[in-house]
Amino acid sequence: MPALKGPLSALPMFLLTLVLSVSAHEHHSELTEEEANAPIDAILWLHIGLQSLVWGFLFPVGMALGISRSRWHVPLQSTALALTLGGILLGHAHKGRQFLPSLHSKGGTLILLPIFAQGLLGIYLKLHIHERTLRPYAVRAHGILGKAYPIVGWVQMLLGAVAMGGYCRDGALGQCLAHYIMGSGFVAYGAIMAILLVVGEAWVRRSGRSPEWWDSWVITLCPSTVNTFTEHRGSTWSVKDMQHTLRIKTGWTGGILGIFLSRNNQRNVVPSLIIILTGWAMSEHAQALMLSTKVHATFGYTLMLAGITRIVEICFVTPASSPATPTGNDNDSEHTLAPGANEHPGNDVLGGGAGRAFRHLPPFLLVSSGILFMSATDEELDYVHDNGMDHVTYILIMFSIAFILYALILGVIHIATTTGRAASSAPGSSIGNSIELVSPTTSKWYAPVPREDVQVGGSSERAHVLGGDEDEDD
Numbered sequence: 001m002p003a004l005k006g007p008l009s010a011l012p013m014f015l016l017t018l019v020l021s022v023s024a025h026e027h028h029s030e031l032t033e034e035e036a037n038a039p040i041d042a043i044l045w046l047h048i049g050l051q052s053l054v055w056g057f058l059f060p061v062g063m064a065l066g067i068s069r070s071r072w073h074v075p076l077q078s079t080a081l082a083l084t085l086g087g088i089l090l091g092h093a094h095k096g097r098q099f100l101p102s103l104h105s106k107g108g109t110l111i112l113l114p115i116f117a118q119g120l121l122g123i124y125l126k127l128h129i130h131e132r133t134l135r136p137y138a139v140r141a142h143g144i145l146g147k148a149y150p151i152v153g154w155v156q157m158l159l160g161a162v163a164m165g166g167y168c169r170d171g172a173l174g175q176c177l178a179h180y181i182m183g184s185g186f187v188a189y190g191a192i193m194a195i196l197l198v199v200g201e202a203w204v205r206r207s208g209r210s211p212e213w214w215d216s217w218v219i220t221l222c223p224s225t226v227n228t229f230t231e232h233r234g235s236t237w238s239v240k241d242m243q244h245t246l247r248i249k250t251g252w253t254g255g256i257l258g259i260f261l262s263r264n265n266q267r268n269v270v271p272s273l274i275i276i277l278t279g280w281a282m283s284e285h286a287q288a289l290m291l292s293t294k295v296h297a298t299f300g301y302t303l304m305l306a307g308i309t310r311i312v313e314i315c316f317v318t319p320a321s322s323p324a325t326p327t328g329n330d331n332d333s334e335h336t337l338a339p340g341a342n343e344h345p346g347n348d349v350l351g352g353g354a355g356r357a358f359r360h361l362p363p364f365l366l367v368s369s370g371i372l373f374m375s376a377t378d379e380e381l382d383y384v385h386d387n388g389m390d391h392v393t394y395i396l397i398m399f400s401i402a403f404i405l406y407a408l409i410l411g412v413i414h415i416a417t418t419t420g421r422a423a424s425s426a427p428g429s430s431i432g433n434s435i436e437l438v439s440p441t442t443s444k445w446y447a448p449v450p451r452e453d454v455q456v457g458g459s460s461e462r463a464h465v466l467g468g469d470e471d472e473d474d
Contacts, residue, residue, distance in 0.1 A: 031099075031100060035098040040097050041094055041096035050090065051087040051160075053083075054083050056157065059149045060408070068420030068423070099163055099164075102159065114148070125139065165383065168379070176377055182373060183370040183372075186366050186373065187374075189366050190362075193366065197356075197363065199413060199417050209262065209265060215271035216257075219252065243281060250278070251274055254270050254274040254277075255270075275306055279307065282299055294391035299373050305365055306361075309358070309361040312358070317355045371402045
């Protein structure tokens with residue numbers, strides 16, 4: 001095995017120094033009023049901005065470049081790695097406001113493990129050794145760790161916001177868990193739906209399962225089944241306890257029906273109905289503050305709209321699921337921009353570009369719902385109310401965040417599908433209508449010529465075969 005030379009030889013000593021400096025940072029178990037209310041100094045603001053840039057943008061973009069095998073993957077991830085290590089040091093060197101021990105501070109130490117593992121795996125892969133023994137497993141581990149970075153970054157940034165506000169302590173922990181887990185689930189649901197919309201349709205066809213089959217299983221198993229038995233505490237049932245428990249129970253009971261209706265690759269609207277019912281229940285959820293009631297109502301309406309647009313997409317926009325294998329008919333292809341001869345135009349009321357544009361509504365509204373719900377805890381809204389902000393301003397801020405987040409999701413997907421090795425396979429632009437983008441034939445060398453009669457301009461004509469007339473003249 002080649003020895004590490006140059007800057008790489010100093011890596012172990014640097015990592016040891018970093019771990020010792022992080023471990024030496026003291027978090028106070030008790031804070032004076034002066035320490036708790038001191039202004040946030042420039043070092044801490046720099047830590048927040050730097051880590052948000054790295055974990056919210058650079059690492060996800062680097063992950064996309066890694067998926068496409070782009071040559072910019074290693075330079076970008078190396079830069080992001082160096083920046084995040086510097087950001088960690090800044091987070092442990094700030095003065096000004098002090099904070100109680102939190103999961104964010106502990107996570108800042110634990111996050112070093114995947115960072116170091118990913119860095120070492122990257123160095124190992126660049127050495128190109130053990131090609132037939134260890135390297136394939138290292139490639140797989142490197143990919144899994146890299147794809148987990150957006151999730152790790154999301155959790156750590158969320159915990160940082162919680163620590164900065166001093167939220168989720170004592171009796172507020174249960175509400176925080178409910179809002180942040182469920183809100184993050186809606187954001188993840190929207191992101192996965194966007195992936196399936198942009199690049200995942202072929203995978204869905206190959207799986208032999210409709211999208212609602214997967215939706216129904218997720219709704220049934222996590223977190224509905226567990227949360228049904230954790231929403232009630234104590235011996236007395238309050239109105240909120242009953243609402244929360246029955247709302248979750250509606251999820252897994254409806255999920256079972258959705259699984260049954262999704263058999264044989266069939267589409268159904270049960271997951272959308274569950275989303276609508278959840279939104280309706282939250283829109284009627286009475287709160288102590290009028291501000292909180294308005295925010296919860298807007299969250300509910302947004303979630304209901306996500307379910308309604310999903311139903312419209314399933315019933316009127318998206319054509320029926322087609323088999324993964326081509327039929328062999330040159331007149332029908334999933335890659336043709338116009339409907340094939342056997343397709344029914346009624347299945348796609350908003351066909352072509354209009355239909356695809358409409359299909360972005362459900363995932364965007366799910367992302368917006370998640371952001372709204374995560375911003376609707378009592379402690380957050382008490383802070384907003386004490387600072388004199390009205391619900392309109394607050395809700396518009398949350399929708400602005402949702403716009404940025406959905407743009408980032410689509411941007412990462414776009415980078416993963418148009419750079420590196422994916423650039424050569426990305427479909428090019430076409431002119432006019434009914435242009436075939438990819439040959440539907442299963443053969444690499446031969447495309448069958450249609451032999452049957454085809455409808456041309458409303459009349460039946462026999463398909464012209466090139467060279468056929470000349471043969472008949474002979």
